[in-house]
Amino acid sequence: MEWLNEFLTDNKIPLGKWVEAFVGWITDNFDWLFDAISEGLGFLIEALVDLLAATPPLALILLLCVFGYWLHRSWRLVALIGLGLLLILNLGFWEEMTETLALVLFATAISIAIGVPIGIYAARRPWFYAGLRPVLDMMQTIPTFVYLIPTLILFGLGMVPGLISTVIFAIPAPIRLTYLGIIGVPKPLVEAGESFGATRWQLLYKVELPHAMPTIMAGITQCIMLSLSMVVIAALVGADGLGKPVVRALNSVNIAQGFEAGLAIVIVAIILDRVLKQVEPTGDAKER
Incomplete structure (x- = not known):
């Protein structure tokens, strides 16, 4: 079998060159489109960052505490938000935290806006999900560094390539869990809605989505965690935020800075997870 081994090694399929040529063709012919996308997204992200930066830190912390209490009616959550954000402010990473928060919020919003409708459509069309599943598997298994190469070439340095890479990495979670939530709706529940004359849109908004909401919210939470992991x-491609001090600490072997920046990322992740999780119904609501 040596001749077969030599044949396979001597006749390499130029997949890398084909992809390089394809990316070069896209860059040459659609450079204007990627520049417009980069400028538009960059403007929106910078506007949100400027808004967060213009807000006094203590006022923003107070607003987030009030928002958390309004959602969950939990003083423990308020204490977690307040103490966590005050610690980030004390460590000197407040500006980087606001940049990270803006990146995560935009990435999550885009992932939800694209992923939830795709998940609903996939639940309605099994053949579509059968073709989509390998693509989602590939998106979740490809090393994250690989995403940076095409986005860096197409969008240049800055927040935009980091945002696009984050969306590609995080969007499979809302797609999969929206699909699982919709197909998990009991058939008798759907049949009951149909018997009352509900249209397909009414079934979706009044029956299927409310029943699937816990699963969809789990997908959104996973999307947030995946976004923070990016x-x-x-x-590495110039995106601002808490990743920069981590990279600087790695390059200079600065253990103290690396630990503090990593701790800030963990605090942001925990706060977002607790604030955005689905609100549990009260005892009276359960009885009703």
Whole structure:
């Protein structure tokens, strides 16, 4: 079998060159489109960052505490938000935290806006999900550094390539869990809605989505965590945020700075997870 081994090694399929040629063709012919996308997204992200930066830190912490209490009616959550953000402010990473928060919020919003409708459509069309599943598997298994190469070439340095890479990495979660939530709706429940004359849109908004909401919210939470996991990776292509001090600490072997920046990322992740999780119904609501 040596001749077969030599044949396979001597006749390499130029997949890398084909992809390089394809990316070069896209860059040459659609450079204007990627520049417009980069400028538009960059403007929106910078506007949100400027708004967060213009807000006094203590006022923003107070607003987030009030928002958390309004959602969950939990003083423990308020204490977690207040103490966690005060610690980030004390460590000197407040500006980087606001940049990370803006990146995560935009990435999550884009992932939800694209992923939830795709998940609903996939639940309605099994053949579509059968073709989509290998693509989602590939998106979740490809090393995160690989995403940075095409986005860096197409969009240049800055927040935008980090945002695009984050969306590609995080969007499979809302797609999969929206699909699982919709197909998990009991058939008798759907049949009951149909018997009352509900249209397909009414079934979706009044029956299927409310029943699937816990699963969809789990997908959104996973999307947030995946977005935060890309923060450090996105810093390698010029994205601002808490990833930059981590990268600087790695390059200079600065253990103290690396630990503090990593702790800030963990605090942001925990706060977002607790604040954005689905609100549990009260005892009276359960009885009703």
